[in-house]
Amino acid sequence: MINNAEIQRRLEKFQAAARAAGVKLTHQRLEIFREVAASLEHPDAEAVFRAVKTRLPTVSLDTVYRTLWLLHDLGLVATLGPRRGSVRFDANLEPHHHYVCVRCGLARDFTSERLDALDIPDSVSSFGSIVASHVEVRGVCRDCAAKSAAAEPADPSPSEQEARRET
Amino acid sequence: MINNAEIQRRLEKFQAAARAAGVKLTHQRLEIFREVAASLEHPDAEAVFRAVKTRLPTVSLDTVYRTLWLLHDLGLVATLGPRRGSVRFDANLEPHHHYVCVRCGLARDFTSERLDALDIPDSVSSFGSIVASHVEVRGVCRDCAAKSAAAEPADPSPSEQEARRET
DNA sequence: TTTAATGCAAAAGATTTGCAACATG
């Protein structure tokens, strides 16, 4: 559980962002956001759904999904891993690191001796054993950047950052 | 595309591991492994399936899945991200890093000023823009370690590493 | 009041499983 002051701060940030983007602040959105913001577990949609349902018995799972992605588009939550629909496999057993495109899920390896020798804090071992570590760099790949440049000829204004996946 | 010598090396490693684990070296397993081993794209099961089908027209998608997880259990391929079935969300917007359990998917945050300032190689920007970077530490969490200790009272011999998910 | 958001039910995707036929060691 996150401390209340922090949850409060995140909630306010959400309200500001929602207002700025012109999306409505519904009861269910507040509860759903509060749930993710208060969790340390990195929950999935189902887990958020179960938790929110205790307070808002009529929410539906699809609203949870829609809201989670909305929050994602507003830049208020991130996803763990590449998450492009399905499990991705990697047969590279040498030490290496990943570049991942947040739009399309493209993933590429890169190597760096310096990054191979990361200094992981001792405290981490309180979670369990450590098998390996690597760096994950996130960004927008060339192809995706080209696509959005084509779609948005000019004036990339901030309010453009509205909720729209699937354009 | 990976160079042939490397693919060859990976294939031999697979054959050795298969023999050691006592699993049969079928035509489809070879082709499926060759496919992941030769790819730079971190393909999902469907992509592997499509590629393998051109050479082995009768393979089925479920064999691809089974083989991919078998390779995973043999330690020959890894998955990208936590991949515990569903998308996981993270509302922590401060710079932070992740500990992920490779068995159960548990994910926890940790912070480290040193790790916040990673030195990403310039070459990475050839993939696209860089939005953020963080470290992902993988290991076996306390709970999972306790569980396998209970299941395997003694003699954790290497050949125990056999293909068995879901025991 | 106007327009976006919700809930429902159904669709679409992704992944797994039971089982008889089949191939490997």
Add this chain to the structure above:
DNA sequence: CATGTTGCAAATCTTTTGCATTAAA
């Protein structure tokens, strides 16, 4: 030859979508 594997079909699970109804602003 014995056993592990495959392919198929069906079952599951996760996520998305169309649409009439409801609720923010």
